[in-house]
Amino acid sequence: MIVFEFKAKGKTTQYAAIDEAIKTAQFVRNKCIRFWMDNPGVGQKDLYRYNTALRAEYSFVKDLNSHATQVGVERAYSSIARFYNNCKKGIPGKKGYPKFQKNNRSVEYKTSGWKLSQTRKQITFTDKKGIGNLKLKGTWDLNFYQLEQIKRVRLVRRADGYYVQFLVSVDNKVEIPPTGKTIGLDVGLKEFYTDSNGNSEPNQRFYRTGEKRLKFKQRLVQRKKKGSINRNKAIHKLGRVHLKISRQRQEHAKRIARCVIQSHDLVAYEDLRIKNLVKNHCLAKSINDAGWYQFRKWLEYFGVKFGRITVAVNPAYTSQQCSNCGAIVKKSLSTRTHVCECGFVLDRDWNAAINILKLALSTVGHTGTWVIDPNASGDSTSTHAGEVLYEQAGSMIEESSPL
Numbered sequence: 001m002i003v004f005e006f007k008a009k010g011k012t013t014q015y016a017a018i019d020e021a022i023k024t025a026q027f028v029r030n031k032c033i034r035f036w037m038d039n040p041g042v043g044q045k046d047l048y049r050y051n052t053a054l055r056a057e058y059s060f061v062k063d064l065n066s067h068a069t070q071v072g073v074e075r076a077y078s079s080i081a082r083f084y085n086n087c088k089k090g091i092p093g094k095k096g097y098p099k100f101q102k103n104n105r106s107v108e109y110k111t112s113g114w115k116l117s118q119t120r121k122q123i124t125f126t127d128k129k130g131i132g133n134l135k136l137k138g139t140w141d142l143n144f145y146q147l148e149q150i151k152r153v154r155l156v157r158r159a160d161g162y163y164v165q166f167l168v169s170v171d172n173k174v175e176i177p178p179t180g181k182t183i184g185l186d187v188g189l190k191e192f193y194t195d196s197n198g199n200s201e202p203n204q205r206f207y208r209t210g211e212k213r214l215k216f217k218q219r220l221v222q223r224k225k226k227g228s229i230n231r232n233k234a235i236h237k238l239g240r241v242h243l244k245i246s247r248q249r250q251e252h253a254k255r256i257a258r259c260v261i262q263s264h265d266l267v268a269y270e271d272l273r274i275k276n277l278v279k280n281h282c283l284a285k286s287i288n289d290a291g292w293y294q295f296r297k298w299l300e301y302f303g304v305k306f307g308r309i310t311v312a313v314n315p316a317y318t319s320q321q322c323s324n325c326g327a328i329v330k331k332s333l334s335t336r337t338h339v340c341e342c343g344f345v346l347d348r349d350w351n352a353a354i355n356i357l358k359l360a361l362s363t364v365g366h367t368g369t370w371v372i373d374p375n376a377s378g379d380s381t382s383t384h385a386g387e388v389l390y391e392q393a394g395s396m397i398e399e400s401s402p403l
């Protein structure tokens with residue numbers, strides 16, 4: 001699936017109609033969750049039936065295209081299924097019991113309820129929500145694709161306006177010649193990463209530099225009276241700063257990931273459980289800073305796209321073990337150099353990166369057989385449904401799994 005994103009241009013009343021449609025999608029989703037809570041054991045089919053009942057009961061639900069309300073059901077069911085899955089897998093701690101959604105930002109149509117103009121520079125929503133005709137601002141040309149290839153159309157609200165996304169099904173694998181090179185990456189707090197050749201990619205601290213601006217805007221919000229127009233304006237501005245920083249981070253992660261993948265046949269990195277790490281507040285910011293999570297997603301995305309192998313290895317001992325003799329050399333986080341009894345001395349992160357590469361190579365076996373071990377890369381290889389990796393407005397977004 002490729003996602004093409006355009007900025008939507010319309011009248012204020014149309015934007016209000018989009019908000020209304022987004023709210024309805026959330027209503028259906030939450031109603032389904034409630035229905036499931038009250039009737040334990042109901043399946044997806046029951047929820048579809050319940051959706052039909054909702055459409056009969058509430059006219060504002062009926063006004064939304066029927067497939068779009070079905071997506072609301074699907075969203076509810078995927079959170080229910082995730083919860084069941086977590087219970088089955090026996091994951092310790094919270095199982096992610098489905099929650100009611102409060103700030104849904106999108107509504108998704110399938111293949112009905114919308115129509116593209118002849119030039120494909122405009123879209124008209126044909127259900128009764130009254131969204132009507134929106135102009136599509138962006139450089140992408142939808143004429144390149146068959147209408148049948150457009151599987152979904154999403155309306156998304158962001159701090160700086162409304163966007164239309166087209167999910168197009170295409171086989172977008174690209175063949176590039178092998179390089180004969182393999183690489184291990186050790187993600188760090190000091191450097192974005194250090195590789196097994198001893199090179200490092202500096203950290204772009206977008207978040208830190210943006211932080212001052214964020215704090216300033218946050219203070220502006222706090223100073224304004226609750227419920228006032230000025231407060232809403234300040235909140236809006238704060239949202240835009242957030243959005244800008246997250247886009248910068250996303251761009252940076254993507255650019256580096258593409259470059260690393262294109263110049264290596266195999267890329268190894270640690271299977272860091274981001275979730276667990278983020279619980280540690282002092283690490284959290286730096287990890288968010290580095291955009292490591294997005295970076296990993298993009299590595300996996302480009303890995304599939306360019307037919308390269310990406311391997312996530314167990315990070316245990318990668319920084320402690322000597323990459324020369326295999327001995328364990330205990331060191332704290334502040335010890336920056338690896339010094340082993342065997343006489344091997346190396347930068348701590350460099351040593352770790354070599355270990356990561358070695359581990360990966362032992363996982364995939366001989367480096368001539370290009371087989372990816374699906375178990376090696378943990379459970380976060382693919383993008384979760386509904387999650388979007390995005391670029392700047394009006395550019396192409398790509399997702400690694402169909403929705």
Ligand SMILES: [Zn+2]
Pocket residue numbers: 322323324325326327340341342343344
């Ligand atoms: Zn050693």
